[in-house]
Amino acid sequence: MIITDKIYGKFEIEKVLxxxxxxxxxxxxxxxxQGGASxxxxxxxxxxxxxxxxxxxxxxxxxxxxxEEQIAGLLHDVSHTAFSHVVDFVFDNKKEDYHETIYKxxxxxxxxxxxLEKYHYKYEDILFDDSRWTLLEQPAPELCADxxxxxxxxxxxYGHISLKDIQTFLSDLTVIEGKMYVQSIEIxxxxxxxxxxxxxxxxxxxxxxxxxxxxxxxLRLALxxxxxxxxxxxxxxxxxxxxxxxxxxxxxxxxxxxxxxxxKVQEDITNYDFHRKNKIRLIDPAVFNGKELIKAxxxxxxxxxxxxxxxxxxxxGMYVKIITN
Numbered sequence: 001m002i003i004t005d006k007i008y009g010k011f012e013i014e015k016v017l018x019x020x021x022x023x024x025x026x027x028x029x030x031x032x033x034q035g036g037a038s039x040x041x042x043x044x045x046x047x048x049x050x051x052x053x054x055x056x057x058x059x060x061x062x063x064x065x066x067x068e069e070q071i072a073g074l075l076h077d078v079s080h081t082a083f084s085h086v087v088d089f090v091f092d093n094k095k096e097d098y099h100e101t102i103y104k105x106x107x108x109x110x111x112x113x114x115x116l117e118k119y120h121y122k123y124e125d126i127l128f129d130d131s132r133w134t135l136l137e138q139p140a141p142e143l144c145a146d147x148x149x150x151x152x153x154x155x156x157x158y159g160h161i162s163l164k165d166i167q168t169f170l171s172d173l174t175v176i177e178g179k180m181y182v183q184s185i186e187i188x189x190x191x192x193x194x195x196x197x198x199x200x201x202x203x204x205x206x207x208x209x210x211x212x213x214x215x216x217x218x219l220r221l222a223l224x225x226x227x228x229x230x231x232x233x234x235x236x237x238x239x240x241x242x243x244x245x246x247x248x249x250x251x252x253x254x255x256x257x258x259x260x261x262x263x264k265v266q267e268d269i270t271n272y273d274f275h276r277k278n279k280i281r282l283i284d285p286a287v288f289n290g291k292e293l294i295k296a297x298x299x300x301x302x303x304x305x306x307x308x309x310x311x312x313x314x315x316x317g318m319y320v321k322i323i324t325n
Contacts, residue, residue: 016119025078031236036086037211040259055149079106081233082240089216134178141284188296218255268321277317
């Protein structure tokens with residue numbers, strides 16, 4: 001099977017990956033938006049967990065990762081619920097890791113173990129210990145395929161970086177002892193700036209914050225009134241929306257009506273309607289200079305400044321004033 005990705009290009013993939021991509025858990029991710037409720041208030045914010053998951057797999061393949069690590073990369077997000085991290089806001093989960101807590105259950109109760117067994121892989125060995133897969137996952141502030149792909153994919157799709165920028169970045173990557181690093185401080189600075197366009201500029205965009213906060217309140221209300229059940233979150237975004245729309249509860253309908261493309265909001269720290277903090281996400285990739293690995297912030301004052309600014313903004317949170325909804 002040949003896969004063409006808008007960021008990484010064309011790749012021939014193994015049959016086990018083809019079968020996994022065609023599976024119900026993976027196909028469901030086509031209906032799960034990466035940015036949660038963001039697409040409801042801005043139609044351009046429409047990246048899906050499916051695109052990201054395939055991208056992570058291909059980035060691992062591009063960097064020489066094993067077929068097992070490619071499988072782990074492809075499946076790392078199959079347990080994301082409808083609207084991705086909005087469920088964490090519904091339950092006020094500060095770690096934003098609800099999908100991780102149900103990962104084993106989702107895998108075990110799906111066709112994924114059977115598919116892997118067909119190709120003589122044990123799902124327990126591949127999927128339940130991310131520490132084995134050092135390209136796929138690394139603790140912040142280091143680079144990893146999950147973190148890199150979501151940043152590149154969103155920022156390219158939303159017009160903040162070009163394919164030429166991405167290719168320049170990818171060509172600078174190197175792998176040492178199974179982990180990815182950049183080789184020049186200029187590329188490190190570029191990625192740090194791009195990463196903060198994602199986690200500060202996009203995640204903390206007042207409109208994005210508004211969308212996720214409003215949807216979370218709507219879903220929490222619908223749960224309290226037993227219009228929806230927790231199991232409904234295991235469907236797709238549009239399926240959950242249909243349950244909400246079919247409700248005759250006026251209070252729920254009024255909440256949901258506020259999610260539309262005509263909403264206008266702004267940041268206003270003194271006269272705000274609500275305040276939200278997201279999980280603090282920082283980046284400080286190590287740079288390999290040919291001899292040793294050195295944190296980018298030790299080589300670049302600019303990286304240090306960007307980290308400090310991002311930390312301050314994330315700690316402060318976003319104060320949102322609703323102009324019209």
